[in-house]
Amino acid sequence: MNAATSTPPGAPAMPDMNASTAISPEIASQRRAAWTLVMPATLYFLVLLAVPLALTFVLSLHGFDPNLGGVLPTISLQHYADILTDSYFYEIFLRTLLLSVGVTVLCVLVGVPEAYFLFRMRDPWRSLCLVLVLGPLLISVVVRTLGWSILLGREGLVNVVLMKLGLIGHPLQMLFTIGAVTVALVHVLVPLMVLSVWTSLTRLDPAVAHAARSLGAGRATVMWRVVLPQITPGILSGSLIVFALTASAFATPALIGGRRLKVVATTAYDEFLGTLNWPLGAAIAIVLLIVNVAIITGYNRALERRFTRRLG
Template identity: 60%
Template sequence: MASAHPVVAVLIRPRFNPVPLLLSAPALLLFMGLLLLPLALTAVLSFSVYDSQLGVGEGHTFANYMAVLTDDYYHEIFTRTLLMSLTVTVLSVVLGVPEAIILSRMRSPWRAIFLVIILAPLLISVVVRTLGWAILMGNEGLINTGLLNLGLIPSPMKLLYTMTGVTIALTHVLIPFMIISIWASLQKLDDSVENAGLSLGASRATVLRRVVLPQIMPGILSGGIIVFALSASAFATPAILGGRRLKVVATAAYDEFTATLNWPLGAAIAVLLLAGMLAVILGSNRIIERRYAQVFES
């Protein structure tokens, strides 16, 4: 087959359109200035030399990263943060999927009312919300008082300054993100597909497992990523409900910046937290995509 004439090839070649780039340039510059630049400066700071008497000095070193990677104290903190984030994510999925499905099947005005109730925790300051949980979880708080009056427990449960209390509060705070993500996927779900499964003799549980859940899996995945990232980097809730002894990565980095004034070590902890979050998120995303690709191919 003869090749196209050079003049025709030039005429049909798509031209570069600078309009989209120009329109997105202000937002791109704002994103770089408010997010990428501080992250780059934090990464540079993490390689700085620190002296307890002189503070941050000149030169660069890997000692800050080695101090974190080789110390069992920081290993325990990172492991605790990982387990806390995974637990909050799993609880958000288990509780959020039924809530989102029920919410999607509600009629007006009940849907709008319950949507406001679900989003209510996001409308309150994180400090005020966490202090409210501290009052509820105290030895004489509403939770222990109610359980004692009902005779369900012989003595007050210890919820404050425990990982259980932190996990409960974080799940309450972050579950709206999971519900909104799943609800957005449910809006794209075709009701006729679900009705077709029911008409062919499948039970509602089978339709939910074989038809509904695979179609809302992108919403579950995106909601899980949001919940995991926010819980892994949470500061106020673990700091107030966990106390000084129950440290997570965010509170450990904060202490290095404010208490010991070892800014390079605190920056190294923050960079490792970011790298760990990206590794877990990208890895889980890749594994889930491969598994569902195999399911649909088979």
């Protein structure tokens, strides 16, 4: 036996590094099975999302001249420079941001208490009310938006009721306003907030709230110190979903807001199908995506960690 590799009598045996780093056939088989399960979703994501986004980004780098045939083969960042320097686009992006924040806040104020009251109900009323709340998700967003157009029109039900009650002397202009767009978007997106909060409420232990009440805590204290910390993840995730969908909403702002009350999505649509400036429309879409991701990431890091540490 080689003296360099021999082990003195009584000394502990040295571990075999090759044996310790080797992967057992069972673990290797589990890893292959995991990759097999993940690959279809990954390919689906790449084909239907990553590839179109990459093509949109490439299109945004092309030039445009209507006198030379439209899209040019030249590559430049001119469209991004126009978006970042033109006050017209600043106004549109600011309007979209304010609209998204307003809709998110209203969805939180309406959806969180609604989800909590539904959770405290007993069957069969809870199931019936939950179906009624989530029922709008079964209807096309265009149909719901057209319904709001009928309600908020100059001869719509809202104006008719207000005039019969003597609260107004002439029909109000409700359509084509930011308020009407906000109300319609809140109606569309509140069910998503309710679902997010409902998911957190299903993991809520009622015994903890009962224990707090038995120790002398009031209802407000129980809500703030016991219930709210446990449903905070649902509120944060629901607000992220609502904000992202509002920032990229097209059908509701287009039908309720009209042509003059533009948001980012309707502006990109007009560039694509109105002026046929596809590169500029693609650049607007990419800037919206970048701003949306940046805001959501910052929100997630700043607020979620802060509220989680403060509320427990």
